[in-house]
Amino acid sequence: MTTEDMVKTSARSKTEDMLNEYIPILILTITAALFAAINLVLSHLLGPRKSSRSKLSVYESGMKPRGDARHRFSIKFYLIAMVFIIFDIEVVFLYPWALIFRQYVAAGPFILIEMLVFIGILVLGYIYVWKKGGLTWD
């Protein structure tokens, strides 16, 4: 076996180990779903079944429901969603940086300055959104 082969094998087994760590999570998820399902089935079997038309209608403060809820809603929610996506992606970009920060900061402040530039650009956008009133909810 050449060194190259050995490196390849170890890389592969490393990936497998990493994937193996997720098996307990998968099993946990399945167990939780099963628990929920069993409870719902039990409830379905044990509970009474006496439904009437008004019992099966949606709750609208005791009045007869008017129309359905498929209406348009405030644009504010869309704005928040868009601003959220921008900021969330920025934060996700910061994670790998934070992970190696301590290792690299010993060599000098370059890694910090880099991120200051990155955050600076974000702050410009933030000020713009604020000035445009995108963060005000009224």
Added chain:
Amino acid sequence: MELLSSLIFMLVIAAALLGFVMLLALILVLAERKVSAYMQDRVGPRRVGPFGSLQTIADAIKLLLKEDIISLQADRKLFILAPYLVFVSSFAVFAAIPFGRNLIASDINIGILYIMAISSVVVLGIIMAGWASNSKWALLGAMRSAAQMVSYEIPLALSILSVIMLVGSLRMQDIVGAQSGGLFSAQNRWILLDNPFTFLAFFIYFISALSEVNRTPFDLPEAESELVAGFHTEYSGMRFALFFLAEYANMFAVSAIAVTLFLGGWSGILPGYTFLNGVPGFVIKVSVLVFVIMWLRWTLPRLRVDQLMSVCWKYLIPIAFFNLIGVGVWILIFD
């Protein structure tokens, strides 16, 4: 054969963890009622079992025996799917929370990132529940809830970043290991006390986490006086119980994450894992935080929607960014 036995082993672990979390949720529901009662000068539940200790179990049985109602207007498939999504994702968070030296279901190398990713799935379940209900209250509650939860996710993620910068690892056990010195030692102190910026980061985390789990003063999504019950207005019986259990499990989870990230996790208060270490210490620390969350409920009034959004976008996010830079500068100067 080996595969089968390890599979069974993992199933047993999963069932034990699930049982533990369910028991915890039941205890927390009772604790909440007792704490609320004493804060309002009442005694709370006391009829079922000694000091009312079996009250939540009686409530759970009652919910189990209730009729399973799905309204005719609802989008049936999504309506059924939503509680599963919320329940499973809030339970899956516990897979990466270290309860003790070896008590962690899976110590994956991206621990904290996994927790953040999986806990944001809850939002999907909530929107799904609100939309599928086809009820106005449910839809309004779900939209508010979603807007609130995604907004506060940003300061939450930023405050966690300062911990990662200090520790240099996303693995939960590494984060606990970095705080093995306990409360007072000069080295490897609790991250809360590592420097002024991490001290602030803890509070940013805690405020955002309160909002993430929709607790007072951020309980707008289920503001009873405005929105009936928010996104789960149309849910009854066991389906409602799943949302309810998930809510209390979440409350424990965010406190457990706060303890792991900032308050030493399962390691003790004194160095060398001596005093109050392991599971008892961890549970005590988490219980204190959970008590604070319940305490806040009876202390602070609910915010208005516009206040809620400006707290997040105009205060917490800039403070969190400033704080992040502060941690960076601190590490640069003092390490």
